Amino acid sequence: MKKHCTSRIGMATVVLLLSLSLFAQGTKEEVKAAGPTSVELWYGAAITEAGPPPADWVGFKVIKDKLNIDLKLTALPSNENDQDVKIQAAAAANNLPDLFMVRRDVLSRLVPQGLVAPVDDLYAKMPVRTADHYDAVSQNHARINGKSYGLADPGSINMNEGLLIRKDWLDNLGLAVPTTTDELLAVMRAFTFNDPDKNGKNDTWGYGAFQEINNFEAWPGRRLEPLFGAFGVDGTWSLKESEAGLNVLKGEFYDAMVFLKKIVDEGIMDPNWLSYKKDDFRAAWKQGRFGIMREQNAAFAAQANYAPFDKNFPEGNWIVIDPPKGPTGKASIGPYTANYRIYAISAKAAKEGKADKIAALLEWMASDEGYYLLGWGVEGVNYTKDADGIPVAKGLADPNLAFSAPGGQTVTQLRNMVFYNGDIELYARYPLYVTETSKKEMSALTVMREMQTKAWTAQIGSDTLPIPNADLKRFYEQGLSEFITGKRVLNPANWAKWIDEFKKLGGQEWNDKGVAFAKENNLLTR
Amino acid sequence: MANSLEKKRSSQLVRDIRRHKSVYLLLLFPLTYYILFRYVPIFNGQIAFRDFMALDGILGSKWIGLKHFKTFTHSYYFWELLRNTLMYSVGKLLFSLPLAIILAITIYECNKPFLRKIVQTLAYLPHFLSWVIMYGILLALLAPGDGIINDVIKLFGGKPLDFLTNTDAFPWIVILSDAWKEMGWSAIIFIAALMGIDPSLFEAALVEGANSWQRVRYITLPSILPVIVIVVLLRLGTILDAGFNQIFMLYSTPVLSVADIIDTWVYRQGLLEFQFGLATAVGLFKGFIGMFLILGSNRLVRRFGGSSLF
C-alpha cells in the first residue's frame, strides 16, 4: 500500500517539477521605456562606509534635464571579493547593468562569455574625457583579444607609497639613516633591543608589515617589497627584457628569502606580521610598535590618519627614506604599474543602443559642471573655492554638508568616475594642515611628491599578466611562507626541490605564458 | 485472490487518504515551496555537467559530463582538502556538540537561580560576534608579539609561540574558538527540549532514591535523545561544510596545509573565477557524501530503535 502511494506522489511531483522548471527557463522580456533612457550604473563608492547619494540628489535632476538620462545607481559592495561575486552572479543570469565597475580579472572572464561590449569606438565620442582619462596605456589596459572592453579610468596615483622610518628613534639612539641592507639590519636590531622610545619597556620592533598580496606583488607582498627590491626581485614578475619572467625562479629571490628569514629569526620584525590584517597594521604603527614600514601617503599623512599617532607621540617623526641598497647595489621601493578602475558596458546595453547615451553621460562627467558636481558637490553648499580655485571645506553654512564631512560625503560617492589625479583634486584631497598636538605642518601631497622621487621598478602592465590557477597560487604562497616560518628548512637543496615541484605543477607554464604575453603587448622594458 | 487483495489495499489507501484529507491542504504551500525554491535550483544544478555559458542558458550550454568533478578530484590538494574538511567538521561535532549538550543540562540542573539566569542570558551572545571581531580577540590573546598568552609564557621565561600561524596549533584554535562562539547558541535547542520533560518522572525517580547523576543518566539524557539524534543526523548530512566564514577569516598562508577546506578552495577556484559549474559540481559531491552518511546512520539509529529521520 505504502509503495503504491509513494510512487503516485512521486509521479505527481515529477510532473509538477518539470512544468515548473520549464517556466524557470523562460527569458525575461525587455521592455523599452519611452521618454528618458534609463542607465543602470553599478559604481564603486568613493567612501564605502558613507551611504549612497540621496534620492533627491541634485545630480539626478541635472542628468535627466541635460542628457535625458534616467540614472539608476547601485553601490557595489565595499569588498573586492563581494564585488566579484555580485557581478559574476548577475552575469550568469545575463542581467548585468548597463555600466559597471569591474576588476580586470573578472572582466577577462566575462568577455569570452560575450557579455561585455567593446568600447573602442567610444573614445572618439568623448574627446574631453579621453584627453583627461584615457591615454594609450589606459586604452590598452582592458584590451582582450585585440579589442578594448573597458574604460580604464585613472585609479590611485603611481608610486604613492614610501619606505618610512622613525627619525626620532634614530636620534634617540644616535643612529644614521640606513642606506644598505646591512645598515638596515643594524638599525632594526637597535630599534628592537635598545629601547628606541625610551619607555623602559622591551615593546618595539624594527620593521612592521602584513601580507598584502595582489597579482603583481605576490608573496610576501607589497609591504615587504623594499627588502626584496634590494635584491632586484621585487614584484611577481621581472619585465626587464634581459631577464623577463617570474622573480621566484631567479637566484636572487633565494638570497632575498634568506635575508627575510634572518630578519624574522632574529625577531627584529614585528612577529605579528603574518597575522595582521590591514587595520591591525595601521593601528600598530600608530601605537609606536615599530620604526620602519612601507606605507601609503594618505594612510600615513592625511589628517584623520595621522591624528592618533600625533596625539600618542607628539615627538614622533616619520621620514621618507631611500630604499636600502642590496649586496649588488640594487634598490627599489617596489614595482609600480598604472592603476586603473575599469568601467565596462554590458553587451545587453550596447544591443539596446545605450552605448552612445553612456558616452554622453561620461563626457558630461568630464565637463567642468560634472567634474565639480560629482567630485565635490554643489558650490556654496558642499564646498567653496579658495583663491587658487581649489575646492575647500570652509565657509559653509552647514559644516556637516562639507564634501569631507559625513553629511556631504554621500553626494561625492561617484567622484572616482570624474577624478583623474589632476592638480586641483590632489590639492583638494591632500590639503596642508597643522597637526593638533605637535603643531607640525603636514600635507599628504608633499609626502607623496617625495615618495615619487625614490627608486621604483617600473612595471606598467604587470597587473594584466596571466594569473595562476588557485592550486598553483596556493603552492606558491604556502611554500614561501613555510620557508620563512621554518616549517620547511630554507637551504639550497630544499629550495631547488621546491622550485622543481613548482615548475612541474604549472609554474613553468605560467612563467612562459607571462613572458609571451608581455612580449606580445610590448610590456618589456630595457 | 490477488484481485481482492488489491482491492483491499486500494480501499485501505482511500481510507487513509480520506482520513488525512486536510493534511493535503496543510501540505499545499510547503510542498509548492520545496518544488519551486528547492527543486528548480536542483534542476538548474545540471550546470555541474555543462560548460555553462550565460548567454546560452542552462539547457543551451554544452554537456561536458564529469569534467568539473574531475577538476576537483584531480586538484593537487584534493586529499588534503578532504582531510582538513573532515578534521574540522568531525572535530566540531565531537567537541562542540557535547559541550552544548552539557551546557544545556547544567543550566537546567543548576539550583542557583542567579548563576543559571546570567549564564542563560549571556551564553548565546558570542554567536553574534562576527568572525572579524573574533579574529581581533584571538589576535589579542594569541599574537606572537604581544598576545596575552604569550606575555604569560614570556613571564615564565618561555619562548613565545606563533599560535595562529603554526600548523600544529591552528586546528585546535579553529575547533576551540568555534566552541567558544557557538556553544551557547547550539545549546538553545537542547534547553527547549529539556523544557518538555514531564516533571512527574523526576518525582518518581526521587521516590526510587535516584541521585542527581542517575537522574541525568536515566531521565534527562534519554528525554532529549531524540533531538540529539536528529541534530547529529542532520549535521552528518552536511559533514563537508566545515565553517567557511571562520576558516576564511582565520587562515593565513603559513597554515594553508592544515587550514584549506573544500569551501575555501571552491571560493578561490570557482566563485571568484566564473567557474560556477565547478562550484555546483563540488556542491553535488558534498551532497553525495552527506546523503550516504545520513542514510547510513539513519539505518543504524533505526536498528537500535531510536527516533530516526525517515
Added chain:
Amino acid sequence: MKKTTGYRRVGNTSVAIKPTKADHSFNFLVDFFLAVLLVIIAVPLWSTITLSFRPNDYIGNNLQGMFLAPWNWSFAAYKALLGNQGFILAFKNSILILIGGVATSLLLTIPLAYVLSITTLPGRKFLNLLIVVPYVFNVGMIPSYLLVTHLGLIDHLAAIFLPGAISTYNCLIMRSFFEGLPNELKESARIDGATEIQVLIRVILPLSKAIIMTIGLFYGVSFWNDFFHAMLYLNDNSLQPLPILLRNILMASGMNEYVEVNAFGDAPIAAIKAASVFMSAIPMVIAYPFIQKYFTKGTLLGSVKG
C-alpha cells in the same frame, strides 16, 4: 526547615529531598562548569563592549582595553553609526525582512513539520526524503540566482526570505518536538472528529510555544543577519538592509583608495566595528528574554493530566 532537607529545584518543580554525597558533587560540578563558562564567555563580550567605547588615541590591544576606565570611554562610534546616512532606512528594511521572513517561515514550517510528525501518514517516508534531499545537496549560488531572477524577485525584499523560507533543519527539529507530544491528546481530538488542521491549531500549537519561539528565533536571526542574499538580490540602494550597511563598514578599509577620508570622524575603525556588532544583535537581545519566559514554564504539565 532542617539543615539536611531543603526544597531543591528539580526540573521545573521544587521537591523536598535529602541531598546525598553524589548530589553534592553533582551540584558542585554544575556550578563550577557554569562559573568557568561565564568567565570564558564574558571575556570576548566585555572586550567587544569596551572596544566599541575605545577612544581614538588608545594604546594597547583588545584585551588590555578591557580595563579602560568608563570615564575614559568614547561614544564616538555609536554617534557615528547612528548618524550614518541611511542607518534608519536600513534598519526599517531589516525590520520588514524580519517580520515578513519570520511570519512566512513559521506559516510554512509549522504545517509541514506537523504533517511529517503524523506517523500514520501514507507516503511519510517519501515526504521526509523529499525535504532532506535539497538540504543535503547544496547546488550553490547560481542555480538559485537564476530562479530568483526569472521569478522577477530582484529588488524585492521578499527575495531575501522567500528562497530560504523553510529551513529543513528547523523543520525536522520542530517535527521531532511535535512527535514528542503525548499521542493521547491528538488521538482523543481525532476521535472527537477534529480534522488535522483543527488538531494542529487546538492541540499542538498551545503545547509548542517554546519550540515555535525557538525556531522563530532561529529564522529571525538568520534573516536579520543575512548579508549575502541582500548583496546578490538587492540593487536598489533604498532597499538595502542593515547587514549591508554594517558589512560596508566592517570592510571599509579593504579598498586602498581615498584612505584620506574617514566617514566616522573621531571614532577609531575598530570601535566602529565593535559597535556594529551590537547593532546586529539588537533583535536577539530584545527577543530572548521573552522567549526565555516560555522556557521556564512547564510546557506539558497539566494539559496531559487535565
